[in-house]
Amino acid sequence: xxxxxxxxxxxxxxxxxxxxxxxxxxxxxxxxxxxxxxxxxxxxxxxxxxxxxxxxxxxxxxxxxxxxxxxxxxxxxxxxxxxxxxxxxxxxxxxxxxxxxxxxxxxxxxxxxxxxxxxxxxxxxxxxxxxxxxxxxxxxxxxxxxxxxxxxxxxxxxxxxxxxxxxxxxxxxxxxxxxxxxxxxxxxxxxxxxxxxxxxxxxxxxxxxxxxxxxxxxxxxxxxxxxxxxxxxxx
Amino acid sequence: xxxxxxxxxxxxxxxxxxxxxxxxxxxxxxxxxxxxxxxxxxxxxxxxxxxxxxxxxxxxxxxxxxxxxxxxxxxxxxxxxx
Amino acid sequence: xxxxxxxxxxxxxxxxxxxxxxxxxxxxxxxxxxxxxxxxxxxxxxxxxxxxxxxxxxxxxxxxxxxxxxxxxxxxxxxxxxxxxxxxxxxxxxxxxxxxxxxxx
Numbered sequence: 423x424x425x426x427x428x429x430x431x432x433x434x435x436x437x438x439x440x441x442x443x444x445x446x447x448x449x450x451x452x453x454x455x456x457x458x459x460x461x462x463x464x465x466x467x468x469x470x471x472x473x474x475x476x477x478x479x480x481x482x483x484x485x486x487x488x489x490x491x492x493x494x495x496x497x498x499x500x501x502x503x504x505x506x507x508x509x510x511x512x513x514x515x516x517x518x519x520x521x522x523x524x525x526x527x528x529x530x531x532x533x534x535x536x537x538x539x540x541x542x543x544x545x546x547x548x549x550x551x552x553x554x555x556x557x558x559x560x561x562x563x564x565x566x567x568x569x570x571x572x573x574x575x576x577x578x579x580x581x582x583x584x585x586x587x588x589x590x591x592x593x594x595x596x597x598x599x600x601x602x603x604x605x606x607x608x609x610x611x612x613x614x615x616x617x618x619x620x621x622x623x624x625x626x627x628x629x630x631x632x633x634x635x636x637x638x639x640x641x642x643x644x645x646x647x648x649x650x651x652x653x654x655x656x657x
Numbered sequence: 658x659x660x661x662x663x664x665x666x667x668x669x670x671x672x673x674x675x676x677x678x679x680x681x682x683x684x685x686x687x688x689x690x691x692x693x694x695x696x697x698x699x700x701x702x703x704x705x706x707x708x709x710x711x712x713x714x715x716x717x718x719x720x721x722x723x724x725x726x727x728x729x730x731x732x733x734x735x736x737x738x739x
Numbered sequence: 740x741x742x743x744x745x746x747x748x749x750x751x752x753x754x755x756x757x758x759x760x761x762x763x764x765x766x767x768x769x770x771x772x773x774x775x776x777x778x779x780x781x782x783x784x785x786x787x788x789x790x791x792x793x794x795x796x797x798x799x800x801x802x803x804x805x806x807x808x809x810x811x812x813x814x815x816x817x818x819x820x821x822x823x824x825x826x827x828x829x830x831x832x833x834x835x836x837x838x839x840x841x842x843x844x
Contacts, residue, residue: 439744446778476710486804493808500815504822547713555709559811563717570725640811644722647818648729676766685758692762699769706780707798711772711806718814723765730758730821734828 479557479629494636501643533575540568548637549630558636565637566644573648599635664705671698689727696720744770756835757824761817768813772806779803 548561675695682688696719703712744767754760779802 436744443774479710486801489804489808493811496812497815500819503819507822507826555713557710557807559807560710560713560717563714563722567717567721567725570722647726647822679762679766680754685756688759688762692765695766696769699773702773703776706776708776708780708803708806711776711803711810714807714810715769715772718810719765719769722814723817726818726821727758727762730825733825734758 476555476557479633490636494639497640497643501646504647530575533571537568537572540564544568544637548633558633559640561633562637562640563644566641566648569641569645570648573645661705665702668698668702668705672702685731686728689724689731692727693720693724696723757827758821761820761824764820765813765817768809772809775802775806775809 544561544564546561547564548558672695675691675698679688679691679695682691696715699719700712700716703709703715754763779799781798
């Protein structure tokens with residue numbers, strides 16, 4: 423009964439949405455309304471204003487830097503909430519010894535061989551993100567996934583030992599702090615938030631620095647999610 | 658129809674089929690793997706639409722991180738949906 | 740794209756299992772991102788990257804930036820929701836919505 427009602431509601435909603443979407447200009451034409459006003463302005467002025475030939479990075483880190491700041495705040499807040507739920511400390515049943523699942527030697531060897539290359543590629547994506555497609559967040563996610571993979575292969579205890587906790591606290595916050603610093607410095611020196619200095623090389627340096635901060639912050643947030651989920655696995 | 662349109666149509670039908678299969682699947686581990694398939698098909702669609710940044714992010718996040726998080730949750734909760 | 744959103748919405752509304760609901764939520768979110776990227780594309784155009792030998796017309800960089808932020812937010816929501824589901828299972832013993840909504844005796 424409830425399923426049928428939900429199906430009817432969803433179909434009605436889908437019909438309404440399709441009627442709405444079909445009113446939009448058909449995608450794909452180069453001079454539709456989407457491409458004209460703001461996007462054309464960004465495409466024309468992007469390279470000089472932001473120092474980054476990758477226009478998406480220019481939009482994310484210069485024109486719409488406040489939105490990227492909000493995104494960093496969101497992922498950091500999610501990390502805080504995950505840590506605050508506190509999975510590892512609560513258990514209702516008897517304490518079991520954590521069983522170590524044996525990892526097959528093929529997986530072990532392949533991950534150990536490929537880990538440096540993956541780390542290099544992730545770092546390359548972060549640092550060259552303003553020229554080639556990539557950017558801070560892509561490299562950060564790949565780096566986080568690499569650390570999770572290493573945790574799966576080497577055992578989570580070694581992963582925890584590699585990331586000492588007090589330093590972890592500050593490095594996790596580095597993305598947030600770097601963004602706040604850039605915004606504040608821009609405000610103090612030039613009069614509006616996220617203002618970039620005049621020389622092109624300094625501009626590029628600041629953008630690369632911001633990308634590095636986002637990458638490291640995102641990678642550590644992902645590792646935080648993984649560690650708190652994994653600690654609860656043995657309860 | 659040009660090859661562009663054929664590719665578009667193939668990817669979109671793969672997306673819709675995998676979404677329907679996720680809705681019907683009672684085994685949640687299979688549903689998560691189907692979600693990875695859906696994410697990879699979406700990543701191909703982004704590349705076809707000229708969005709390489711979005712494609713890389715979607716591949717790393719959807720097919721990688723989300724699937725890992727789901728598998729850890731499934732290890733803790735049940736694997737079958739009642 | 741609208742069909743994908745409708746399928747995701749159906750999964751969220753009717754399935755009892757909480758993890759299935761989160762998968763449905765992800766399908767809805769990615770369908771919305773699909774709509775945004777499609778609205779910014781140019782058929783036969785090039786990605787918004789200057790200087791690699793790509794000539795105009797470029798796809799719109801604003802749409803791509805919106806979707807990148809959206810994917811990050813979707814990931815954060817999914818991670819937090821999954822952690823909360825694990826706590827619900829630990830405290831109440833079940834993650835099917837029927838069993839959770841029964842009045843306590």
